[in-house]
Amino acid sequence: MTGRSIKVVIADDEPLIRAGIRMILTSDPGIEVVAEAPDGRAAVELARAHQPDVVLLDIQMPVLDGLSALAELRRAVPAARALILTTFGERENVLRALSEGGAGFLLKDSAPGELIGAVRAAAAGDAYLSPGATRHVVDQLASGREAARGEEARRRVAELSERERGVLALLGEGLSNADAGRRLHMSEATVKTYVSRILAKLECDNRVQAALLARDAGL
Template sequence: MIRVLLADDEAMVRAGVRAILETDPGIEVVAEAADGRAAVELAQEHRPDVVLLDIRMPRLDGLGAAVELRRVVPEVAVVVLTTFDEDEYVARALDEGADGFLLKAADPRELLIGVRAVAGGAAYLSPKIAQRVVADLRGGRLGRHDDARRRVAGLTSREREVLALVGEGLSNQEIARRLAVVEGTVKAHVSAILQRLGVGNRVQAAILAYEAGLTR
């Protein structure tokens, strides 16, 4: 069962998102919060698998909450769920530790796919957002290829192999199957990779894999 904490300052939005999530028998909403500070407190209490955060909330906005969640409950997957798709918000969300970025206007099935993806250890971006991130990479605005290659060169050969698969968007379970190892071994490799590369989440690691030429 995937346990989800939902944070949005609009009660009707929370009700709608909860209704979508509960169409999946494998997902359970364990708590709701109307502001970012409450989301952090409830995450410490309930230890959900996934926290869905709106960006604009009182007391502490979603981006600030993402930072706090990374500090106090680093094992929790954080997904920004918002109506705002400006590049600034996307960049800040990824820089501050979000594992996913979803748009409220998207197909409801995308919400379920995204929650399941991040709960399984993968990263997930709405296709609309992913297209823009890839376009930025191809255009060179996010491309720091020499630096990425230098940083990746410090990894072991197995870590580079795992990083390439992270860059392809595979979950820990999928990577474990691909490499014929147990999932716990993959989790250990991913944790080591994030630490050695100095990145906060799988999205940033995937971008580095792309910049370093490990994945297309």
């Protein structure tokens, strides 16, 4: 995302929430809020019109809820990355969103710096989960999977090289490229190359789906 601002659409039915998010994001000169939507339907239409890099989607919205908007957004603007705005009380919806290709989730009471970091991570092609929640979310989803899905995951992971499986295991722990690089004594750029290769081989849309697959496979 070098050379131009990250374009963002904010979708939330509460005007005060939208205003607060806009104020935080626009404090970063590299981020531009191009539109605000009060519901999921408007979010999809505005994203189609503005072609943003990132869309912040509240789960609970009128007309079209966040999860339905996510599905339509992926069809209408496949290059846009969707970050889900949520509370801990909506955990089940978050799990659905992640498994359906959302770029991650962010709690509404997150610190301003975390919000900016999440948008930048999503724009860079990385998935983002609020700190401390990655293991919880992945564990909860993995625990409900059937044995057959574990077998399928192990079959797919078996196609990876030993080094790729090592990187995938760290994705399952929620580590960033930089942290994985330090753990494996590799540069961040090298880890990023491995991650891209892993996503392609496993046919995963993003790091979150790869992390879920890693946990299903028992890595």
